Amino acid sequence: DSGVTQTPKHLITATGQRVTLRCSPRSGDLSVYWYQQSLDQGLQFLIQYYNGEERAKGNILERFSAQQFPDLHSELNLSSLELGDSALYFCASSVEGSSYGYTFGSGTRLTVV
């Protein structure tokens, strides 16, 4: 157990629907990162939050949004889902905003049918 908890582990939904992925960071970590891993792709950075505020944005679609709550857990909202959104979504956390201590969760596998 890495200490980063992602729920649900698996999600199957239809095109056009909206889903919410949840991440609880490791205790004491203030930064949360979201990554997407599609078939044959590496881990694509989506967005970072630090202590409740957006810190950095990557290749995140406008249909996707995220937030970090006062208790530091984060949610990634995916709407108007398309088949191409099927992927593994990973959350990682770190104490500060540094790369030194990324700890990843086990991911949420999203399948859009």
Added chain:
Amino acid sequence: DQQVKQNSPSLSVQEGRISILNCDYTNSMFDYFLWYKKYPAEGPTFLISISSIKDKNEDGRFTVFLNKSAKHLSLHIVPSQPGDSAVYFCAASGNSGYSTLTFGKGTMLLVSP
């Protein structure tokens, strides 16, 4: 445009031999490099890192080499063990490690007994 490239999707090695995984990067601002290992159904876990002020870092059976002029790094595993079979991701960061991580697509290592 892929800034971190792992050109070998897979590598097969016999137990006891050396495994060499390669990674190239294009962004000159990257100054901190990491390797992550990923088993199926788990998130990536940190393996070893190197700062751009060094050209080698060793941790047990794992050694990372950095050639800044060639923008190339490699991970050596000696001796390789069947438990090393996993996907290995190369990652890079700028701003002394305070920028978000950019990952390669990964190399699947298979170590056979």
